[in-house]
Amino acid sequence: MRISFDWLKSIIDIEKSAEEIGDILTSLGLEVEGIERIEKIKGGLKGVVIGEVVECVQHPNADRLSITKVKLDAESEPVQIVCGAPNVAVGQKVLVATIGTNLYPKNGESFTIKKSKIRGEDSNGMICAEDELGLSSDHSGIKILESNAMIGQSASDYLKLDSDIVFEIGLTPNRSDATSHLGVARDLAAWYKVHEKKDKIISIDENDLKLPKSNNKLNIKVSVLQSDLCPRYSGVSISGIKVGPSPVWLQKRLIAVDQKPINNIVDITNFILFQYGQPLHAFDVDKIKGKEIHVRTIAEGTEFTCLDGTLKNLRSSDLMICDGNDKPLCIAGVMGGIDSGVTDSTTSIFLESAYFNASSVRSTSMHHILRSNAAKIFEKGADPNMTIKALLSAVELILKECGGEISSEWIDIYPSEIKPSEIQLNMNSVNSLSGMSFTEESLKEVLQGLKIDYTDHRNGDYTVFVGTNKADVTREADVVEELCRVYGLDHIPIPEKIQISFPAEIESTHEVRQSLSNYLSSKGFNEIQTLSLSSSEVCLKSNIWKQEELVYINNTSNANLDVMLPSLVIGGLQSISFNNNRQLSDLAFYEFGKEYKRTGNEFVEKQKLGLFLFGNNRSVHWRAPKVSSYDFFELKSCVEDLLNYLGLSGYKFSTSSNNELFNYSSEYTIGKNLIVSFGEVSTQLTQLFDLKKPVYYAEWDIVSLMSVLKNRKIVYKEVSKFPSSRRDLAIVLDNSISYNEIETVIRKSASQNLKDISLFDIYKNAEQLGADKKSLALSFLFESDDHSLTSQELDQEIEKLIQQLETKLSAKVRR
Structure with missing residues (x-):
């Protein structure tokens, strides 16, 4: 505000x-x-004063310059200023920028006046032209003032620069x-x-304003059909007005509070709003059919074009100001209609000053995303007893600035008067709630300062009557809050000893998130942070989420962002698209955030970590001339590295076919906890962001991750002192058998001496291997903790593995 x-x-x-x-x-x-x-004028002409030229001679070293002596006040000696203006002369009153003054010319950059030498002569200031001061574009010569201008007076005072x-x-x-x-x-x-x-x-x-008399030539009949939504409605007609520009003083007032002047009628209503906190609305009487106003709700889905040109489908709960035909003219307390407002041709108006229900205005304003100044006041709770006073002030201004005469009865429909709140106040409660030491004298002094009437019951009890302008003050605690803020919170004493109790420790993900961030950043990932909002249109077009799953919000800042993110993948794809459109197409991102979904009447909020890979994992280089693109296995490697970094074991790999987020995907679980799902993002989703290359995404469940990390046991094991040995093995087996199945069989049958397995080659050739067959080349790393393994022991290990692979997977060893 x-x-x-x-x-x-x-x-x-x-x-x-x-x-x-x-x-x-x-x-x-x-x-x-x-x-x-x-x-x-920018800078306010600070440092510019009125001077009198008392001497003017030709510059000895320049034909177009003059050396002047200028008197800047009655007591000091004149200062020497070199001037290039052709119209400078003795006896003139001029505007002089003294040393240190900052000037902001009409054209060009600002500059500071400094003591200088011009062609060998001292110059201690500057005699200014209008453009140099920013007053106009005139540079024909210095600005010459009236002869009665006072020497030494500031330029801002002389020119009356507000x-x-x-x-x-x-x-x-x-x-x-x-x-x-x-x-x-x-x-x-x-x-x-x-x-x-x-x-x-x-x-x-x-101000004691009295209701002026009316000629009753333009009476408007008003009916309030829903008094619960409009407890008070006041208004009056004025005819014979002339719509035009507002006076300068009024325009300045509105510009100061960031309002654009429109015309005298509209500007006066805005002035009253910012002066009294009472919104007004002016209707063109000629556009009120039947010369009747009906304050009511209307049928669901009725279309209404607002003053700003937006078309709204009204709800049956929206309170409207309608004409005699029940055609809506204005959304009550929110915004007028495009067909009922004041124009340059308007000659008669009906001026409305009402009090509308705060909750109703808030609901309508937020639903239709119409955040007008009037709505912001009504939703907080305007003063119901200000309507007539504000209306009278507005009428007085309109008659003065726009002409015209009052042409209807003064309408004031107020069936149930809203009176000041009557609240019981106890002296002990005041001191207990505030922590201060109010005396009866200080308490009364604050109440009087706030214009709150009270009755002193002489026993420490008071009955206070809080004005209707304080809609939020309804309890004793509210009154105490009012007393405290006026009396001064610095009156709260600071005790010599302060005791605190520590709450029970709450599980936090901060430490884990920090650790993961450091690791991912060290691996070349960049952290992103996107909005937790998205467009329902994008979500529904992807065919991944259904409307009933989305968490809709009423976003008054951006109507397009109307749902909470159902998955981090959307924010990541937006970031990838943004960068890709700016020729940054090789990306590795990670983001911590939340996803929001609806299940029936419940809202589910989950913490997630998302990893994104897009484009190439390295640029072309003379040492690596072939481009290497990110793929599923690059992402799988990142996921496994992260699991190992966290010290997790016992995780189980499986493929997933029912995750609509991906074209194909896999997942890792530990026990019953799904830790991470990953794969290639659905093409249907990436196309919505105009991404031609595949996006690989891994989604980690932070809650599941935290639950398994809680049970993680980190045990130190001494590094073996004995050498390791490597053996390679090539096997032929069916295409349908996954590497995960192979590794599972090997891990179960191998001894503790097997430390690592790696796949270093895949070969397919139907003629040599047979139809639907593949050859995998595996490398095994063996190491004992207590002795050096012999060749015989290694051969036994390999034979045992071969036997298990042949038995359980029907594999054949290529010898």
């Missing part, structure tokens, strides 16, 4: 600096996140009372009352 310092000072008398006020606002719970200076300071406030949802300049001014008045014992008058709070 933006708050203008000048605007604030027009409401409450402030003698402190902007920085001091910023600190006070933060202490009051209105955290100032930034302070911005708004200047009509500047303002804007506070950027991070407004929390519970501060419905501070959505406007009036609300902020009230908080400042309370602070002054408590901390400096000053009674500050809020000028617009003191």
